Amino acid sequence: MHASLRIGDSMLMLNDEFPDYGTLSPLSTGGSAVTIHIYTENVDAAFNRALSAGAQVKMPLADQFWGDRYGVVADPFGHKWSLGAHIKDMSPEEMQREQDRAMAAMKKTA
Numbered sequence: 001m002h003a004s005l006r007i008g009d010s011m012l013m014l015n016d017e018f019p020d021y022g023t024l025s026p027l028s029t030g031g032s033a034v035t036i037h038i039y040t041e042n043v044d045a046a047f048n049r050a051l052s053a054g055a056q057v058k059m060p061l062a063d064q065f066w067g068d069r070y071g072v073v074a075d076p077f078g079h080k081w082s083l084g085a086h087i088k089d090m091s092p093e094e095m096q097r098e099q100d101r102a103m104a105a106m107k108k109t110a
Helices: 042-051 090-107
Strands: 003-006 009-017 035-039 058-062 068-074 080-086
Touching: 009 068, 042 058, 042 068, 058 080
Parallel strands: 035 080
Antiparallel strands: 003 009, 058 068, 068 080
């Protein structure tokens, strides 16, 4: 029926669908605009645990231009979770340069 998760010092409450009470999952409503983000020290282990528990990769885990290792999964109920770990401090100029490179690479593959 429901679950309570503690992540660090934070509680997250989850529950099954109850259509009679208007409680529906993203799978029933066609998706959700919400992504739950978790920063963790070992993002690779957290990402792999999510996959082992039935999550599907929406964005592969990779080092990103803003200095984080980051990826996105969707759990079996359709909720999106982004997972990240800070791996590198960057100046605004470095971040802009890396963003420009990343966007240029995306255009080549589109």
